[in-house]
Amino acid sequence: MSTDTNTVERVRSLLAFDTDNEWPSVVRERLVAYALLSLYVFVVWFPIYYIFITSIQPTAEVLSLPVNFIPQQVTAANYVEIFQDRPFELYTVNSLVVATTTTVVCVTLGTLSGYTFSRYNFLGNKALLLSIVAARMIPPIALIVPFFEIMSQPPLIGGITGSLYDTRIALILTYTFFNLPFSVWIMKNYFDGVPRSLDEQAQVDGCSTWEGFVKVILPMAKPGIAATAILAFIFSWNEFVFALVLTSSEQSQTLPIAVSLFVADDFVDWAHLAAGGMIAAIPGILFGLFFQQYIVSGLTQGAVKE
CATH class of the missing domain: 1.10.3720.10 (MetI-like)
Structure with missing residues (x-):
């Protein structure tokens, strides 16, 4: 029972603000870790995402400026044509x-x-x-x-x-x-x-x-x-x-x-x-x-x- 109580208090201390309105160091470290991981995932997957959206857009839209990162038209014609x-x-x-x-x-x-x-x-x-x-x-x-x-x-x-x-x-x-x-x-x-x-x-x-x-x-x-x-x-x-x-x-x-x-x-x-x-x-x-x-x-x- 005491172990469960200590665990609950530990979780509360991690989620609570301290007297200076700052996050505890453990929570800040986790937020930094998640931010870096999110950035890494974005850097790794963005080229794959961009290749995919390019493959499902008409040629005219692919060559248009500014670049569309969200396709306005979706087509499978490129896959059929190759x-x-x-x-x-x-x-x-x-x-x-x-x-x-x-x-x-x-x-x-x-x-x-x-x-x-x-x-x-x-x-x-x-x-x-x-x-x-x-x-x-x-x-x-x-x-x-x-x-x-x-x-x-x-x-x-x-x-x-x-x-x-x-x-x-x-x-x-x-x-x-x-x-x-x-x-x-x-x-x-x-x-x-x-x-x-x-x-x-x-x-x-x-x-x-x-x-x-x-x-x-x-x-x-x-x-x-x-x-x-x-x-x-x-x-x-x-x-x-x-x-x-x-x-x-x-x-x-x-x-x-x-x-x-x-x-x-x-x-x-x-x-x-x-x-x-x-x-x-x-x-x-x-x-x-x-x-x-x-x-x-x-x-x-x-x-x-x-």
């Missing part, structure tokens, strides 16, 4: 195929490699792990020329002719190269946070090493796997530079390239550019809203050990 005038469905399919395939490869190899580096102390373990992570530290822009040269050469497989340039396979291989080291690093740190006693308990119960990994360890690693999959998918979905250099036709170009085509030398089609940008941004927004807990958990697991 699919009618350009093969946007093909660009979307290309992005889905490239991003999904890259994600599956990176999650599969990253999970197996991360578990191996976490559980087995073989010769050169740390050196090999550092070499894998170091490959990701190279600025991607510095590797454009080598990748272009490699993809432009005929494959060294007997009986097969033709290069990988302007194919979805070229993008999948390139994105896997950049995402796999990060996937291995995330999963290795996550498996470090899973007690080794679970592996031993699975073996005591009669499971082989593989069965223990699949039935016991892998289900516990779902947050790490989800974080790896989300980050690999978003990177592959949003990547622009290598998609621009390694592709040249509609058969293999992805959504970021399709959106950039609305920018001409002497004119920018803002309404259609915004509509295409919103379509390209949907996966990233949805992943960020609904799966952020998995990203945080997957990146922080194993950072603190008891």
